[in-house]
Structure formats: structure tokens, C-alpha cells
Amino acid sequence: MSERTDRPKTVLLRRGEVHSPADPFATAMVVEAGQVAWVGSEGAADAFADGVDEVVDLDGALVTPAFTDAHVHTTSTGLSLTGLDLSGAPSLDAALALVRDFAAARPGDRVLLGHGWDAARWPGGRPPTRAELDAATGGRPLYLSRIDVHSAVATSALLHLAGLGAVDGPLTADAHHAVRAAAFAAVTPAQRADAQRAALAQAASLGIGSVHECAGPQISSEDDFTGLLRLAAEEAGPRVVGYWAEQDVEKARELGAVGAAGDLFVDGALGSHTACLHLPYSDVDHVGSAYLDADAVAAHVVACTEAGLQAGFHAIGDAAVTTVVEGVRAASEKVGLARVRAARHRVEHAEMLTPQTVAAFAELGLTASVQPAFDALWGGDDGMYAQRLGVERARTLNPFAALLRAGVPLAFGSDTPVTPFDPWGTVRAAAFHRTPEHRVSVRAAFTAHTRGGWRATGRDDAGVLVPGAPADYAVWRTGDLVVQAPDDRVARWSTDPRSGTPGLPDLAPGRDLPVCLRTVVGGRTVFVRPGE
Incomplete structure (x- = not known):
């Protein structure tokens, strides 16, 4: 840039x-x-x-x-572009070999950073142990975030820097936040700015004109957030709309955020068994983690509404989504439904929805900030969702068509580095959802990834x-442009120019993007x- x-x-x-x-x-x-x-x-x-x-x-x-990516972690994305990427590792042994090679190639790094391991896709299904990572790095500090960024593994040296004991197994919740903070503290301001430039340059190269940075004290730092906003204002590149995930509304305003929103965690993620469910997981005997209750949600929505800022929450599991709905409804009873709807509060991810919570989103004017690539990566009867939830529950996830039918505004994003910037791939993933009844038209998906992102920030004049x-x-x-008739499903297409509808690329699986x-x-x- x-x-x-x-x-x-x-x-x-x-x-x-x-x-x-x-x-x-x-x-x-x-x-x-x-x-x-x-x-x-x-x-x-x-x-x-x-x-x-x-x-x-x-x-x-x-x-x-230009596309809008409505959920981005810019610095983490840039660091993953220049750091160790384990998303393609087919096995634990392959991942450990990549760690060894990376450590040997980066002798001067104070802390080794990597991302993208997914034990659910490996034979045996287990993550690397602390002892294995210590051996692979020669005892150096190493932070490896799981693909969903809601858990991580670390070496003994990094655990020591974070003030933790010799913990075995993937780290979640506060322990994860502690090791991530210790790892990112080793990144210099210059390295951080270079990572931000790298991420924004990649976004621009893919036709993305704006990103919604979802930052917060449990994710990055105030300096990281304000530095990114300053860099985006001073240098040519995609627009950056900043969200700060903290319940301190005045802090969000002081930092230049448009909302005290984004990844304000109500729960975690399915892959890490930390998404909060009504019923236990199929592969472990618990219901995940709850970080906020309905009263806390309500108080935050009231404070944001009265301050003229967007509120927003990270909620993936069905119990977490229910908590958000109950909290927002309670807030609307206090400050008025019209004011709550006008504020366009957001819910990030919103994967496990029911007909009742879909209807509540529409009633309360909530924007669903969702990531169709999650279904492409983890959906299907043999995917991670089915491993965690069983096939029947997994088939209910990410019901984009039901949200649109109910009139819920959609804004598409990647949650990079969880899944990479890939706007046309995102549109394809929504149009060819692994569960056919959740599919939407290419035109609707394209709108959610362009105009939908602007509307999610309160602007109806753009995108x-x-x-x-x-x-x-x-x-x-x-290639050839096609026009999907308004009453068509994904499988039937029209190229008749008399439709008077602008054409879009044919995104059928197997076609070049x-x-x-x-x-x-x-x-x-x-x-x-x-x-x-």
C-alpha cells in the first residue's frame, strides 16, 4: 500500500x-x-x-x-501470512515437522507464532502435546492457535512467560488469553504494522474494499487497534471499520470504534468444545462454556443504545444465542424496541439457530454477521460439526435461507485467520451450502457480502x-455471467437478458472463481x- x-x-x-x-x-x-x-x-x-x-x-x-468482509482480525491474519501455517497439515506428524522446520528457519524470533492446526481432521484426532512441541522447537517459546482461534497449544517456555504452570492439553478461556497476550507482546510495533499492511494488501488483491476489524482486550490490544485505524486512515488500502469488544462503552468510543461489539464473547467455538449448548456435545459430556449471562447482555445493549453505539456479541452455540436474544429483548423493554432496532446491534457467527431465535433476530432488528466458509470447511455429515454435535444437529447449522426469509439482515465475512479472505468462495459456500435447505441465491449471497456489510455499520447508501x-x-x-431468476433455487439458471437483472459469475462447484x-x-x- x-x-x-x-x-x-x-x-x-x-x-x-x-x-x-x-x-x-x-x-x-x-x-x-x-x-x-x-x-x-x-x-x-x-x-x-x-x-x-x-x-x-x-x-x-x-x-x-467491492466486497466487505464483516469479521476480520487484521494483525493476526498478517502474522499468519508471515508465520507458520498449519491449516494444510494432513497429520500430527506433518504438523510437528513443519514446526521443526519453522523453528530452524527463524532463529531470531523471540516467540514463534503459528496458526491453523485442526486435530479433528488428523488420523487419531489428537493435538500435539507440550512435550512434543518442546522437542520440536528446542525449548523455545511457541504459540499455536487452533483453526477456530478459541484454543491453542504452547511450549513450556511460553507458558512460563505467561505466568502459567506446566499445563498439558489445549488451552481455552483465560489460560488461552494469557498465552496469546504473552506471545503477541513479543511482536514489535514495526512487525505489527507490517503484518497489518500484509493483511490489507491481500484483502485488496481479492477485491475487498472494506473490512470490519473485530478487536478487543481478549484478542489484541488497544495499541494494535488504534495503530490499525491510524494506518488505514493514512495509507491507501481497504477501509477499516473498527469494533472493540469490551463492555466499557466509553472505552470503545475513545478508541475510535463504531461499536462496543464484535467478539464480545458469550461463548467459544464448536471445534474447541467451548460453544455453549443447551444439550451436551456428542463427543464429550458437557455443554461448553458460558461467558456472559442475559443480564450482562441486556445491560450492555442498554448502555450502547443510549450512547448511540452498536452493541454486538460473539455467540455460536444455541444456548449462547438464546442468551443474546433474551438479553436484547430485556433491553428493548427498558429503552424501547424502536431504539434497539434502529441501533442495528450485531451477533457474530450465530451458527446454532432455531426457528424461535431466527424470529427473534427479525423482531429485534439484529444483524447476523456470519461466515459461510465455516459450513464449507466443517459442514456435511462427516465434518467437524457432525463429530461435535451428531449429524441431525449439525444439519441445522448456519441456516442462511431461513434468516433471509425472516427478514434478518445478513453480513458475510471470513473471520480470518480462521478461514482466509475469499469473497467469491464465500458467496459460493452460501449458494451451495452442504445442507440444501439452507442455500441462498448467488445474488442474495453477493448482496450480503457487499451491501450487507455496509448496512451492518448503519449505512444504506453504499455497497x-x-x-x-x-x-x-x-x-x-x-467467465460467462448468469442471471438467477428471483423464484429460482441454486440449481436453475437463466441467461435471458430480458430479465433486467445484472448478471453475476457462474459459481457452480468446479468453475474457476x-x-x-x-x-x-x-x-x-x-x-x-x-x-x-
Whole structure:
């Protein structure tokens, strides 16, 4: 990324396909003063050619609104890009070999950082022991977060730095927060800024124009959060909307957050057996962990509503989601349902929903900030969800279609580094959900990953290419465009141009995903693919 220029250029894009509800047949667009100024046909574009700073020949490329990733951990993502990635390790032995190689290659690192192990996918199903990690690192401090980032394993040296004893097994809750804080304390400000730049640059290269940073005292630090917001304001790149997950509403405001929200934990995660359930897990005899009760949720929603900030909660298990619903409903009885709805409070993940909690989300005006890639990675009758919950309960997870039918606003994200930035893959995952009744149309999924992210921050004027909207867009090399009829399910498609609906790429499994050629934020180009 580079420094921002003083003035965004006036640009004419022509000879392409512009995805705009203002003109379903648009092939050209004018951007001026950081906003969309006009969309229309190629024939009408000549009238603008002499009054612009730049003309971009799209050569048939597709222009869409830039994506918004509604749940991101920027610094952790950047560190995972430059650190040890275990997400592809097929076994425990392979993971330990990667740890040994990484430790040997990084002799100067004060603490070794890694991410992405998933014992549920390994033969034998067990994570590395502390003794195995001590041997692989030669006794150096090492932090390895599980793929869901709700548990971790660590070496004896890091446990000592964190003030913990010789704990065996994956660390959760406060112990996990302690070792993570000790590990990240070894990251210098310069390393942290480089990691943030790396993450935002990767987002831009994938057509992502804005991210919602979900930070908090149990996740990162105040310096990390304010440094990221400052970097995003000073350098060209994706927009960063900051959420700070703490019940201290004034602290969130002081730090520059738009909400005391994000990963304010009501529970943990299914993979780590810390999501809070009404009934026990199928593979362990307990119901997970509860970190907030309904009274605490209600008090926080009241405080945020009265302060004019968004509240939001991390809730995955069905018991945790019920806690949020009960708390928000109690808050609405105190400050008024209309005020609560107008605040657009959020629930992150919201995986285990029932018809009753779906209806409550709609009643209370809650935005569901969800991650379709979770289903692609862990869904299905043989996936991690089924291991943890049994097949029948697993099939109820991530009911995107039911949420849309009820009128619940959806905002799609990745929760990177849990799953990587992959916007078109995210749209595909929602459209081809492993449980067919939870599938939504490509058009609905695309909207949830573009306009839905803006609406989740309280803005209804963005995430769409119409005159007056922010000029946040991406240019794509793609195959044939298709139009899904409004009453169609995913399996039936129409290419009839008379539909008057802008086309989107064919994302059927096996098809190549679109390739980003250029990303523009506020009229400023933040990514151009080399050679384009």
C-alpha cells in the first residue's frame, strides 16, 4: 500500500459489464470525487471522454461493488501470512515437522507464532502435546492457535512467560488469553504494522474494499487497534471499520470504534468444545462454556443504545444465542424496541439457530454477521460439526435461507485467520451450502457480502454502484455471467437478458472463481494486478 493521494481521479471505465441496479445493461461508469457519478451504455460514454483524468478500457471485464468482509482480525491474519501455517497439515506428524522446520528457519524470533492446526481432521484426532512441541522447537517459546482461534497449544517456555504452570492439553478461556497476550507482546510495533499492511494488501488483491476489524482486550490490544485505524486512515488500502469488544462503552468510543461489539464473547467455538449448548456435545459430556449471562447482555445493549453505539456479541452455540436474544429483548423493554432496532446491534457467527431465535433476530432488528466458509470447511455429515454435535444437529447449522426469509439482515465475512479472505468462495459456500435447505441465491449471497456489510455499520447508501454511492469497486476477469431468476433455487439458471437483472459469475462447484484485476476504494486505486 502507498500513501493516499490528495484527490481521487475522475475516471471513465468503458467496454465492460457494470453490475448496477441503476442500469442492468450498463457497460460504462464514471467516477468523480470518490463517488459513482454515472453508469450507462457504451454509446453514451463518449460524452464523458474529454472531461476525465483517466479512461480505463475494461476489455469485457466485469465491474462490481467491492466486497466487505464483516469479521476480520487484521494483525493476526498478517502474522499468519508471515508465520507458520498449519491449516494444510494432513497429520500430527506433518504438523510437528513443519514446526521443526519453522523453528530452524527463524532463529531470531523471540516467540514463534503459528496458526491453523485442526486435530479433528488428523488420523487419531489428537493435538500435539507440550512435550512434543518442546522437542520440536528446542525449548523455545511457541504459540499455536487452533483453526477456530478459541484454543491453542504452547511450549513450556511460553507458558512460563505467561505466568502459567506446566499445563498439558489445549488451552481455552483465560489460560488461552494469557498465552496469546504473552506471545503477541513479543511482536514489535514495526512487525505489527507490517503484518497489518500484509493483511490489507491481500484483502485488496481479492477485491475487498472494506473490512470490519473485530478487536478487543481478549484478542489484541488497544495499541494494535488504534495503530490499525491510524494506518488505514493514512495509507491507501481497504477501509477499516473498527469494533472493540469490551463492555466499557466509553472505552470503545475513545478508541475510535463504531461499536462496543464484535467478539464480545458469550461463548467459544464448536471445534474447541467451548460453544455453549443447551444439550451436551456428542463427543464429550458437557455443554461448553458460558461467558456472559442475559443480564450482562441486556445491560450492555442498554448502555450502547443510549450512547448511540452498536452493541454486538460473539455467540455460536444455541444456548449462547438464546442468551443474546433474551438479553436484547430485556433491553428493548427498558429503552424501547424502536431504539434497539434502529441501533442495528450485531451477533457474530450465530451458527446454532432455531426457528424461535431466527424470529427473534427479525423482531429485534439484529444483524447476523456470519461466515459461510465455516459450513464449507466443517459442514456435511462427516465434518467437524457432525463429530461435535451428531449429524441431525449439525444439519441445522448456519441456516442462511431461513434468516433471509425472516427478514434478518445478513453480513458475510471470513473471520480470518480462521478461514482466509475469499469473497467469491464465500458467496459460493452460501449458494451451495452442504445442507440444501439452507442455500441462498448467488445474488442474495453477493448482496450480503457487499451491501450487507455496509448496512451492518448503519449505512444504506453504499455497497452498490449507483450515482452518489462511494466509488468502492473491483474489476474482474471472469467467465460467462448468469442471471438467477428471483423464484429460482441454486440449481436453475437463466441467461435471458430480458430479465433486467445484472448478471453475476457462474459459481457452480468446479468453475474457476473470478480473478481480481483492480480494486478501487473511494475513487483511489489500491490494487492493480501485475501485467494488467
